[in-house]
Amino acid sequence: NRRGATSNLSKLISKTHPADMAWVFRHLTKDERTAVFNIIGESEFVGEFLSELDDAFVIELVKELDPPSMAEILSDMPSDDAVDLLEILPEDLADTIREHMKKKDREEVDELMQYHPESAGGLMSPDFMYLDEELTAGDAINVIQNRGEDKEMVFYLYITHGDRKLSGVISLRELLLHPAEQKLKEIMNPNVISVSTDTERGEVAHVVSQYNILAVPVVDSNYTLVGIVTVDDIIDVIREEATEEFLQMAGAGKDREILLKSTKESAFIRAPWLFASWIGGIVTMFVIGSFEHELAKVIALASFIPIVTGMGGNIAVQSSTIVVRGIATGRINMNEAYKVVFKEIRVGIILGLVYGTVLGVVAFLGFAEPPLLGVVVGGAILSSMVMSAFVGTSIPLIFKRFDIDAAIATGPFVTTSIDILSTLLYLWFAKIFLNL
Amino acid sequence: NRRGATSNLSKLISKTHPADMAWVFRHLTKDERTAVFNIIGESEFVGEFLSELDDAFVIELVKELDPPSMAEILSDMPSDDAVDLLEILPEDLADTIREHMKKKDREEVDELMQYHPESAGGLMSPDFMYLDEELTAGDAINVIQNRGEDKEMVFYLYITHGDRKLSGVISLRELLLHPAEQKLKEIMNPNVISVSTDTERGEVAHVVSQYNILAVPVVDSNYTLVGIVTVDDIIDVIREEATEEFLQMAGAGKDREILLKSTKESAFIRAPWLFASWIGGIVTMFVIGSFEHELAKVIALASFIPIVTGMGGNIAVQSSTIVVRGIATGRINMNEAYKVVFKEIRVGIILGLVYGTVLGVVAFLGFAEPPLLGVVVGGAILSSMVMSAFVGTSIPLIFKRFDIDAAIATGPFVTTSIDILSTLLYLWFAKIFLNL
Structure with missing residues (x-):
């Protein structure tokens, strides 16, 4: 029933x-x-x-x-x-x-x-435990016993002076190790790591994970303690930022709950990013159209367009993913960004030589007709892969330099520009080397 | 000097x-x-x-x-x-x-x-605080004062019985709230969340973040407490797994330190994934080659190959990224995976209709010659996008079903199969509708 x-x-x-x-x-x-x-x-x-x-x-x-x-x-x-x-x-x-x-x-x-929801102020809890530095260790334990119930992260006690100005921190365990009559200001750790209310949430996550702490105090512009951000919220931030980065790089917006959205909403979120590649496709169409005369002469040329653009697109996605993630995890020093660009170009040369050579041989063996077709195709793969490694590395670095989120640069923008440039390079090579 | x-x-x-x-x-x-x-x-x-x-x-x-x-x-x-x-x-x-x-x-x-480095046993620290349940609250505080120095996460005290069998947990603050003579077994929380030594590290991260705890105890097959995993290690796990997922989806291996590797090592790590798309490119080349006769008749057909494969590739990357991330964050219930597939197909239909129609019109206006070219191109975009949404959604779900890491399925495999299938669809459409 x-x-x-x-x-x-x-x-x-x-x-x-x-x-x-x-x-x-x-x-x-x-x-x-x-x-x-x-x-x-x-x-x-x-x-x-x-x-x-x-x-x-x-x-x-x-x-x-x-x-x-x-x-x-x-x-x-x-x-x-x-x-x-x-x-x-x-x-x-x-x-x-x-x-x-x-x-x-x-x-x-x-x-x-x-406070902005994506700042420390937007993340913090105001229900934390703080104690004046003039209190004794014994007073502190009394306060915890009486008032700790509803407070967050009572394992760190933040110590203040005057009107709630942050002066230090002590852990609950350290507190237990000191005689009851000692003053907090004598036993606290004065080198307390803090963030400000307007610190961006990614930076707060960085501080908490860098120093392996369980919570970080948040101060306002007067160094008054106004809240704490606890590590469980930081874990959510890290997860959420990774998900947003994934979606942005795939050109699928940044709505973390896209799976819960209706079909129509999902299509609506994704449509604009496809528009970028649609425009790119139209441009590529005109590029190929402008070589119609050459293609009519050597129809075999058309067969190689997808492999040239594909190899370029794939190495570009590798490069830009490595760079976007490198920026997000702090592994790329923007002052030495040129080093990353040069290295990716060298990687592009090695991989372009390998795949250009094998494809050149395949083209030479497979298509007897224009004897130089192998050279054209191999050369196009090499130059397209080097160019793509360069473009794939540079676009996110340039976006970052102008303080634009590097993740949105990667997906549709990179592959679209590679499609256009690779096609142009390849057909232009063909025109010159095959005397079309 | x-x-x-x-x-x-x-x-x-x-x-x-x-x-x-x-x-x-x-x-x-x-x-x-x-x-x-x-x-x-x-x-x-x-x-x-x-x-x-x-x-x-x-x-x-x-x-x-x-x-x-x-x-x-x-x-x-x-x-x-x-x-x-x-x-x-x-x-x-x-x-x-x-x-x-x-x-x-x-x-x-x-x-x-x-223990395997990627299991709870490989993550755990054996230097943790545990106390027998027969001790009193007062004894416990004494132990902490004398022995807590080198232990990790003394804010949670794990309570054991017999030969270190896990029986409960109490926080340091809760301990302070009880009279010194009360036994731990009377005041502890017996519903302690634990993991086993061979729990996979992603699952450990899930437990810690799901329940917002600062550490999780690790037990062996006899329920003996052997270690704890603390939240700072969990943050590293979450970061590392996200970075590996990013790199895998881009077909760039899974070495998180790829930026520190030499040019040669980096090329070596990335080469195999490019090989997959290279093979795909060769297949596409043969597909196009087999339509040489048709292309020779209507050379304009070649111009649309990149936009058809590009639009298909992009929607496939959207779908598979949403699915891969959905699996990683637990938002996809594998028993209802078919629902996700159907929804993505519906999204593919909407977006395919929109972009197919506008491209059909462009083709009709731009190329007067075969009057049905617009229909062929528009239809090809629509069917390629629906097929791509289906393939992009299914491949990671199938991999997951066979317990293969879904992330590696996304990048090169998806885009390569889309290139081949879209080209085939498009040229086959052209052959039929244009009577070539």
Whole structure:
């Protein structure tokens, strides 16, 4: 019977971790999602569940709730998670929900919403543990015992002076090693690594992973401690940035949830990037058209167009992927970018010689007619691969120099320009060497 | 003077975080690297520095040190980092160094080396804090105060029973909230999330990020606690796996340090993947050659080959990137993979109709001669894009089904098969509709 089924479902849900429930949600139908959320919505885990859930589902579910009960759920969530949730909702719905929140909670949320979502300010939690440097180790332990409940990352205690100015850090374990009467300012580590509210989130991720820390304090322009970014949020940032980079390089937009989008939305997101290659294709069409006279004389020339553009395109994608990832992981020093370009050109020469020679031989053996066809095809492969390695390396480096995201340069732009240039090079070679 | 310069350099180095030194190293010449390492080698940070350094530099530097002093450096390092370092060295050099290590350290290292480097056993640290469940909270704090120095992640205390069988976990903060006389087994959380020594490292990363935890305990087949994997290592795993995925999808191998490799090594790593597209190019060449008769009649047909293969290739790369990343981030349920395939086909139909129509019109307006050329070209774009969306989606899903890494399927294999199939489709269309 129905009631029994619901109660079994309730039991199952109450035993499942909210993060796992969010995972399972991806594989339910809309009706199932509504039924399950009716149960989760009553539980104390609803906030945690919503903050783990994919944006598309959050929007779907929140629209069905009335704003006052949603405001209540948000009030119980850590305020940084509440802000993340409000930011994905349509603006008018978010405003209505905010108006139903208690004044104190709303002010906390408004405070955080002033920061850009992709900055340290947008990532940070304001519920952290800080202690004045004049307190003693014993006082500190008392404070933790009384107040630590709702704070994030209580394993690092940030020490402040005056009006919450950051002065140092001490770990909970270090605190335990000192006599109760010692002052925090005597035992803290004053060399505390911090970021500013407007530090870009990729840079925050870099700091946390570079120094192997579990959280980083965030200060405003007056060096006042305003929040902390914890390592679990950093992991999400690293994952999300990698996914965006992948999609951008494939010319598929940067919507991480593209798999959850409808067919029409997915087509709409991807269409503009295909337009770039469509334009490139038209240009290549005209390039080939302008050599119609030469092609008519040696029809075999047409057979080699795809292999020349293909080999060029592939080495260009190799080069640009290596460069884009090198920029993202900090392995490329922009002041020595020319070294990378020269090296890729040398790699292009080696690979072009190898594949140009073998293709030249194939062409010579396969097509007896214009005896120099092998030379033309081999030479075209060599020059196209060298040119492609150069273009594939340079485009992302130039974009980066002008502070444009290097990932978007790689996919459609690189392969399209290689198609045009390789075709031009090859047919021009043919015209000259075959005296057409 | 030289001595003054060295002493200034020493000062600078001693003020720089070892992780930052490792970063700087990428931009030094070989001579500079040797000079700087002569100073770092004397400092207490040498172990931390080496474990942050790129593999290629580690090998270069360690080869110049004598094995006994290298053995000493390793003995001072956390044993998981020591193992990571030994595993990148040539086997005979690693063996010589191991023989110089103290028996106890060597045994610890040998213990860890039995695990696969890409498993939880290969990632874990054996220097963690565990306490028997019969101890009291007060005992536990004493143990931490006396023994916590060299342990990793003392913020989580793992609780065991009998012969180190995992029974629960408690955080250091929770420990402080309980009276000193309470037994750990009464206050611990018995629902502890753990992984097994042979859990694949990507799965370990998934567990840690899914549950937002700072470390996960590793148990052997008897549920004996043998180590922990900390979140900083997980961040490295996520970064490394993303970089490998990028390179594989571009057909550029999976060596994360390819930028540090010589020109010849880089060409060697990339050559095999280009061979796949070279073979594809030869096949395409024969496909076009077999339509020589038709091309000779309507030379304009050749002009459209690149745009047909290009549009197909681009939508295929979009589809396969979305699928590969969807598999990597757990957004694709393999039991419902057919849904993804159907959706991508629908996207292919929409985009194929749009771009096929506009290209058909361009062809009709640009080339008066065979009046049906527009229909042929438009139809070829449509069918090529639908077919490409299908192939681009299916290949990674099929690879995944056979437990082959989906990333390697994307780059060269997909684009090469699309080149062949699109050309064939297009020329076959032309032959039929134009009655050639």
